[in-house]
Every structure is written in C-alpha cells, then in structure tokens.
Amino acid sequence: MSDTNPGSELAARAEALDAADPLGKLRDRFTLPEGVVYLDGNSLGALPAGVAARLAEVVTEQWGTRLIRSWTEGEANWWNAPERIGDRIAPLVGAAAGQVVVGDSTSVNLFKALVGAARLAAPGRTELLVDAATFPTDGYIAESAARMTGLRVVPVDPAAAAGAMGPDTAVVLLNHADYRTGRLHDLPALTAAAHAAGALVVWDLCHTAGALPVGLDAHAVDLAVGCTYKYLNGGPGAPAYLYVAARHQAAFDSPLPGWNGHADPFAMTPSYEAAQGVARARVGTPDILSMLALEAALDAWDGVAVDDVRAKSLALTDFFLDCVAAYVPAGKVELVTPTGHDQRASQVSLRTENADEVMRELISRGVIGDFRAPDVLRFGFTPLYVGFADAERAARALGHIFG
Amino acid sequence: MSDTNPGSELAARAEALDAADPLGKLRDRFTLPEGVVYLDGNSLGALPAGVAARLAEVVTEQWGTRLIRSWTEGEANWWNAPERIGDRIAPLVGAAAGQVVVGDSTSVNLFKALVGAARLAAPGRTELLVDAATFPTDGYIAESAARMTGLRVVPVDPAAAAGAMGPDTAVVLLNHADYRTGRLHDLPALTAAAHAAGALVVWDLCHTAGALPVGLDAHAVDLAVGCTYKYLNGGPGAPAYLYVAARHQAAFDSPLPGWNGHADPFAMTPSYEAAQGVARARVGTPDILSMLALEAALDAWDGVAVDDVRAKSLALTDFFLDCVAAYVPAGKVELVTPTGHDQRASQVSLRTENADEVMRELISRGVIGDFRAPDVLRFGFTPLYVGFADAERAARALGHIFG
Numbered sequence: 001m002s003d004t005n006p007g008s009e010l011a012a013r014a015e016a017l018d019a020a021d022p023l024g025k026l027r028d029r030f031t032l033p034e035g036v037v038y039l040d041g042n043s044l045g046a047l048p049a050g051v052a053a054r055l056a057e058v059v060t061e062q063w064g065t066r067l068i069r070s071w072t073e074g075e076a077n078w079w080n081a082p083e084r085i086g087d088r089i090a091p092l093v094g095a096a097a098g099q100v101v102v103g104d105s106t107s108v109n110l111f112k113a114l115v116g117a118a119r120l121a122a123p124g125r126t127e128l129l130v131d132a133a134t135f136p137t138d139g140y141i142a143e144s145a146a147r148m149t150g151l152r153v154v155p156v157d158p159a160a161a162a163g164a165m166g167p168d169t170a171v172v173l174l175n176h177a178d179y180r181t182g183r184l185h186d187l188p189a190l191t192a193a194a195h196a197a198g199a200l201v202v203w204d205l206c207h208t209a210g211a212l213p214v215g216l217d218a219h220a221v222d223l224a225v226g227c228t229y230k231y232l233n234g235g236p237g238a239p240a241y242l243y244v245a246a247r248h249q250a251a252f253d254s255p256l257p258g259w260n261g262h263a264d265p266f267a268m269t270p271s272y273e274a275a276q277g278v279a280r281a282r283v284g285t286p287d288i289l290s291m292l293a294l295e296a297a298l299d300a301w302d303g304v305a306v307d308d309v310r311a312k313s314l315a316l317t318d319f320f321l322d323c324v325a326a327y328v329p330a331g332k333v334e335l336v337t338p339t340g341h342d343q344r345a346s347q348v349s350l351r352t353e354n355a356d357e358v359m360r361e362l363i364s365r366g367v368i369g370d371f372r373a374p375d376v377l378r379f380g381f382t383p384l385y386v387g388f389a390d391a392e393r394a395a396r397a398l399g400h401i402f403g
Numbered sequence: 404m405s406d407t408n409p410g411s412e413l414a415a416r417a418e419a420l421d422a423a424d425p426l427g428k429l430r431d432r433f434t435l436p437e438g439v440v441y442l443d444g445n446s447l448g449a450l451p452a453g454v455a456a457r458l459a460e461v462v463t464e465q466w467g468t469r470l471i472r473s474w475t476e477g478e479a480n481w482w483n484a485p486e487r488i489g490d491r492i493a494p495l496v497g498a499a500a501g502q503v504v505v506g507d508s509t510s511v512n513l514f515k516a517l518v519g520a521a522r523l524a525a526p527g528r529t530e531l532l533v534d535a536a537t538f539p540t541d542g543y544i545a546e547s548a549a550r551m552t553g554l555r556v557v558p559v560d561p562a563a564a565a566g567a568m569g570p571d572t573a574v575v576l577l578n579h580a581d582y583r584t585g586r587l588h589d590l591p592a593l594t595a596a597a598h599a600a601g602a603l604v605v606w607d608l609c610h611t612a613g614a615l616p617v618g619l620d621a622h623a624v625d626l627a628v629g630c631t632y633k634y635l636n637g638g639p640g641a642p643a644y645l646y647v648a649a650r651h652q653a654a655f656d657s658p659l660p661g662w663n664g665h666a667d668p669f670a671m672t673p674s675y676e677a678a679q680g681v682a683r684a685r686v687g688t689p690d691i692l693s694m695l696a697l698e699a700a701l702d703a704w705d706g707v708a709v710d711d712v713r714a715k716s717l718a719l720t721d722f723f724l725d726c727v728a729a730y731v732p733a734g735k736v737e738l739v740t741p742t743g744h745d746q747r748a749s750q751v752s753l754r755t756e757n758a759d760e761v762m763r764e765l766i767s768r769g770v771i772g773d774f775r776a777p778d779v780l781r782f783g784f785t786p787l788y789v790g791f792a793d794a795e796r797a798a799r800a801l802g803h804i805f806g
Contacts, residue, residue, distance in 0.1 A: 031467045033467070063638055105661065108686055136668075136672065140660045229688070238692075290690045
C-alpha cells in the first residue's frame with residue numbers, strides 16, 4: 001500500500017458510483033449472505049429471491065398434488081419447458097425466439113453441437129479447429145466428436161484462429177471468453193472468418209452469457225452452447241442450453257436423437273423422425289426441478305437490458321483494477337486480464353504466488369472469488385448484484401493480505 | 404358386473420390384505436392428494452414426504468448461503484453426489500457399491516452404455532441386437548450409437564432374442580419390462596445367452612428398478628441404465644443412472660468424456676485421462692437441485708427389502724385382476740399383461756376400445772393411470788404407497804364406466 005491513504009478516497013468513489021448505478025436496485029432480486037462480497041458468480045451465480053418459493057410450489061403442488069398431469073396441464077406444462085425457457089434465454093444472447101432449447105449439461109450440448117456441425121459441414125473437409133486454451137471439457141468433447149465423425153482436432157490459439165482457417169476446416173469451436181484470463185474473443189470477426197473459410201462455428205458462451213451482449217443472430221453464428229449457473233444464476237448444475245440458428249435447423253442431425261426430440265413423441269413409433277425446429281435438439285425427459293428453478297431465476301432479468309449490464313460490468317472491473325493498483329503493493333500480483341474493454345469479459349484474473357492460499361485467506365475475510373491452478377485468482381463481476389463498494393472491499397482485503 | 408354383488412366381498416378382502424401388509428405403513432413416507440388412487444407411479448412416482456424440506460434447505464442454505472463452497476464442503480458435497488447417490492441406488496438393483504453413477508437422462512446414459520459396449524465388444528462383430536418392442540428412445544439412441552460405431556441394428560422380439568444371438572452379435576440391448584404390456588423379460592437367461600454368444604448386454608431398468616429384484620451383479624450384467632422418476636420416486640425428470648460392471652470399468656471408453664469424468668478434473672489439463680471407477684461415466688456438471696431431491700426421495704427406501712416389495716407387487720396385481728374380473732363386464736377389456744408371475748412386472752395393461760376416453764373418465768373419478776396409444780390402459784402398482792383398497796377402488800371405477 002502506498003504511504004498516502006487511498007482508502008477513504010476510493011470508498012467515497014465507490015459510494016458515489018453505487019448511488020448513481022441504475023442497476024443498483026437489482027441486488028434486491030437476490031439473496032446474498034450478510035457480510036459477504038461475492039465475486040464468484042462466474043462460477044456459481046447467487047440465489048435469486050424468487051427461486052425457493054417457486055421450487056416449493058413445483059414440488060408440493062405440481063408434483064405432489066397434480067402429479068403426472070403437470071406434464072401437459074396448465075401453467076406447469078413441464079413438457080414445453082425446454083423451449084419455453086429457451087425463449088427466455090434467447091434475448092439475453094441476441095437470438096430470436098425458437099432457436100434456443102434448454103436441457104442437459106454444457107458438455108452434452110457441445111457434443112450435439114459439434115457432431116451436428118460436422119454433419120452440416122461441406123463434404124471433404126477434415127479439420128475441427130479448437131480453441132487451445134478452452135475450458136477443458138470443450139477440448140475433451142471435441143476429441144470425442146472428431147473421433148466419431150472422422151474429423152481431426154487442430155488446437156489453435158484464438159488469437160491465431162482466423163489464420164488457421166482454410167479449405168480443410170469443417171468446424172471451429174471457440175470460447176467467447178477465456179475462463180482463466182477473462183479475455184474476450186472477437187465473436188463477430190472470428191465468426192466472419194470461419195464463414196469466409198466455408199466453415200461452421202460453434203461458440204461456448206458459458207463465461208459471457210448474461211454478462212455482455214453476444215449477438216448470436218446479428219453475427220450469424222451457426223451453433224452455440226452455454227451453461228445457466230454462472231451469470232444467469234440458474235443454480236448449481238442448472239440445465240445448459242443449445243442454440244441452433246434457424247437456417248440450420250431443418251438439416252440439424254443430432255447424435256442424441258432421444259424421444260423428446262421426436263416429431264410426435266407420444267406416438268411412440270419405432271423409427272425416429274426429428275421434430276421441426278430447435279425441439280429436435282432435445283434428448284430425454286427434462287430435469288424439471290432444476291429447469292423450473294432456472295425459469296424462476298430468469299425473473300431477475302425482467303426489464304434489464306444487457307447493454308446496461310455490460311456498461312456496469314466494465315465500470316466495475318475498471319474500478320476494481322484502480323483499487324487493486326492502489327491497495328496491493330507493487331509486484332505482488334500480475335494482471336492477466338486484458339485492460340482493453342473490447343478484450344475483457346466480466347472477470348479479473350490476477351496471477352500471484354501461492355494463489356490457492358491467498359484465495360483461502362480472502363474467503364476467510366468474506367471475499368469469495370476462486371482459484372484456478374496453478375497460480376490464478378479469479379474475480380467475477382455480476383452486475384446484477386455486485387456493487388462498487390464490493391469491488392473496493394475486495395481489493396482492500398487483498399491489499400491487507402499482502403500488506 | 405355379475406348379478407351377485409362382489410363388491411362387499413372384495414372390499415372386505417382388500418381391508419384384510421391391507422391390515423396384514425407389512426409394507427402398509429410406508430405410505431406415510433409419501434405425500435399423496437386426498438381421494439386419489441394413484442396408479443401411475445410407473446410414469447411419475449409420488450412425492451416422498453422429506454423432499455420438499457430437503458430441497459428448501461439445499462436452495463436456501465447450500466446454494467443461497469454457502470454458495471460455491473457447497474461444491475466440496477461438509478454434508479452438501481455436491482461434487483460427490485453422482486457416485487454417492489449411485490451407491491444408494493446400487494442395492495436396489497443388486498449392485499455392489501462403486502458401479503452406479505447418477506446423472507444425465509436415460510437416453511444420454513444409453514448412448515454412453517451402447518457406445519461403451521460397442522468399444523468393449525470383441526473386434527469384428529457387427530450387430531447391435533435391439534428389443535423391437537422397446538421404449539422408443541432406446542431404439543432411436545441405438546440407431547445413433549450403431550451409426551457412430553459402425554454396427555448394424557437388428558431388431559428382435561425379446562422372446563426370440565436368444566436365438567438371434569450369434570458370432571456377429573456385438574451388443575444386445577433389452578428392456579427388463581415391456582412398457583406397454585408390463586411383460587417381464589428373463590434377465591438371467593437372456594444375459595447368459597448373450598454371454599454364451601460372446602456378446603455384451605445392456606439392460607434398460609426404467610420399468611423394473613424399485614419394483615422387483617434385478618440382480619445386476621448376481622447375473623453378471625455388463626451395463627445397465629435406468630431412470631429414477633418411476634418406482635424410485637425421484638421427481639419429474641430426475642437424473643438417470645448408469646451401471647458399469649466393475650470388471651468393465653478400466654476399459655470403459657465413454658463417447659461423452661466430459662470434465663467431470665476426468666481423473667483430475669480441477670487440474671484442467673488439455674488432454675483427457677479417464678477417472679478410475681464408474682466416475683469415468685460422468686460427463687458435465689451434475690444437476691444438483693434435481694439430484695439432491697432424488698437423494699432425499701431415496702430415504703423412502705430405508706429398511707425396505709426389494710424382495711418384500713416384489714411379493715406385495717404380485718399380490719396387488721393378482722388382486723387387481725380378480726377385481727377387474729369381478730367388476731368389469733366380460734368382453735370389455737382384454738388383459739395384455741401376462742398372468743404368470745415370472746413374466747409380470749409391476750403393472751397391469753388392459754386393452755379396450757376408446758382407451759383414451761376411458762382413462763380420462765377414470766381420472767375424473769380420482770383413479771389415475773395412463774393411456775398408451777392406440778388402445779392400452781396402464782395401471783402401475785407401486786408397493787410403497789399403493790394398497791389393496793386402492794386396487795379394489797380402481798377396478799370398481801373401471802367397472803362403473805362399463806356398467
């Protein structure tokens with residue numbers, strides 16, 4: 001910490017920023033424990049206020065009392081939940097209705113997306129380009145999808161991805177943000193580059209959806225997947241989603257053609273005929289309790305514009321970086337996240353020695369971020385419930401640990 | 404209905420049977436609506452009494468208050484839930500611990516099981532034998548697994564399956580019970596026949612697990628899948644499970660190698676190394692709310708022996724058939740379910756004209772079964788919460804409709 005006391009000035013700035021924050025009142029839509037600064041919403045989003053009551057009603061009334069009838073009756077209408085909730089997520093990722101379906105895990109959806117993309121790709125193309133710094137499950141699933149469709153995985157640094165795309169490229173799999181560094185990749189440019197090379201592109205939105213505008217339709221993305229338990233606050237392991245652009249749906253050929261994706265599921269015919277639309281990406285019976293918890297969680301987005309969320313996210317991370325610079329002695333942490341707004345998602349990653357121990361100490365002081373091996377402290381900023389005073393307090397606690 | 408009044412005699416028999424039923428008190432472990440006879444537990448099991456409170460605690464405390472820490476800390480320990488709950492299901496299907504993992508849907512698990520089995524099968528074998536009367540999703544997924552592993556699907560009537568197995572048979576997929584007719588297939592004999600032919604066998608236990616002994620280990624089954632929302636009462640769309648016999652685990656090669664199945668998932672290494680044991684069948688982040696609801700639901704099995712459940716199930720369906728014979732005018736319904744105990748699962752299916760309309764009428768009279776196109780009334784008997792008086796009342800209502 002420097003000799004002058006920056007604390008009172010930064011605390012005053014935080015107070016002013018919070019007072020002027022048009023999204024500040026949204027924090028009331030969440031239940032957060034007293035005294036905790038929660039900067040791990042990029043791993044598990046906080047609990048939206050309406051979820052507990054909705055889930056109690058689902059269990060007691062819809063399941064306990066209406067029983068099997070809730071599959072098709074009334075407001076419950078469990079059967080339609082995957083598409084209905086998909087249409088709630090769609091505007092948050094810049095998709096028109098009818099292109100997003102909820103269910104399964106991100107990994108399972110990625111398998112559907114990659115195999116589906118391989119089958120949509122022009123014949124004769126042999127390569128599946130994969131973000132080499134991707135969240136690991138993407139790489140593992142890509143290997144399996146490649147093995148089962150005859151493609152070859154080619155790992156690429158996203159910064160060099162456009163140059164690696166060529167006439168052999170069938171499909172490109174990229175993460176919208178690097179989960180370790182928080183670097184945001186250029187979705188519009190990389191999507192255009194893939195298309196220019198004649199390839200399809202699959203985007204993983206786990207670390208951006210709900211934190212910044214994605215623009216799936218505007219940028220003509222082919223397929224995308226994402227989880228709902230980070231910035232969408234759907235709960236631990238909440239169902240993931242799959243986006244299949246409308247223009248690809250008629251030819252989308254899922255490797256997991258379960259009965260829920262059938263054109264007439266209750267006819268129970270022995271041969272498979274895919275449903276029209278994105279419903280063909282459904283597989284088995286949807287996990288209703290988790291899915292309806294997610295539906296309730298999405299109420300936290302009522303009236304919220306993603307552009308406003310993005311503006312606050314950048315202001316929050318800018319301010320956090322100012323606070324870190326002021327509170328943490330020089331040389332103790334190294335900023336891993338890009339400083340340019342166009343390259344920053346909604347997290348700040350700091351490299352430091354003994355990062356695991358530092359994070360444990362931070363958590364014991366009520367500041368919850370997370371640790372990613374071997375040496376990264378991650379701080380996620382969820383604009384719906386994180387404020388500027390939280391950012392200031394987190395940086396101050398970090399400074400004390402090194403002080 | 405016959406001229407004599409069988410009603411009082413059958414009602415008296417029901418009362419005596421209920422009074423002598425050692426499982427009768429288990430009904431208190433479930434929350435059932437007043438005045439309803441629920442014979443659709445083979446589609447969606449009733450709500451166990453402890454689920455609502457447990458789920459409220461999971462949402463409010465584990466998620467809302469402990470947040471990300473619940474993944475690894477204390478009683479919650481979300482990370483271990485798939486194996487922990489698998490070990491709760493294992494004894495219900497005759498499996499020693501460490502062979503059952505919970506997560507994903509039945510369809511997704513079936514894909515893992517079938518592709519995994521194809522990769523375990525002896526080289527050069529070309530056929531995937533599939534129960535031709537199977538629940539449709541099994542057939543659809545089998546076609547996909549065959550397409551992606553180079554096998555050819557050969558549909559077989561389960562009664563003729565043993566004769567169809569030969570030197571070309573790689574894998575056999577069978578349902579333990581026919582979902583339409585309630586016919587129980589001979590798992591020990593068919594498993595032995597598959598092994599005699601040098602093939603592996605995958606069993607679908609959706610319609611038997613929790614209703615009768617399965618004996619996976621005793622009969623040396625290779626792989627099995629099942630849902631948990633029927634006789635296991637896990638809730639709508641509750642996570643399914645996959646059994647991989649211990650002897651196959653080291654070579655089990657999943658087509659969905661998500662990061663949860665990695666030997667060291669938090670090392671986040673770019674290359675996949677499968678975990679030891681059945682954990683390698685895990686894929687993505689487990690659906691915690693649904694999964695912990697299932698865990699609470701399994702408390703209903705505390706101290707319950709599956710053999711006792713089977714004895715009551717047969718007594719219930721025998722008695723229901725007596726009541727149907729007494730109450731329903733001759734020629735109005737045709738019994739589809741086998742009368743032999745060794746061929747009957749835990750449901751009774753009756754074929755009738757206008758079955759859809761008859762079932763709607765039954766439901767309006769408080770007797771909930773279900774309809775399967777084109778002409779089948781299904782009545783599922785869940786011995787944990789269905790009694791003999793329920794069976795008598797259901798048959799009486801059916802008789803009134805035709806009376």
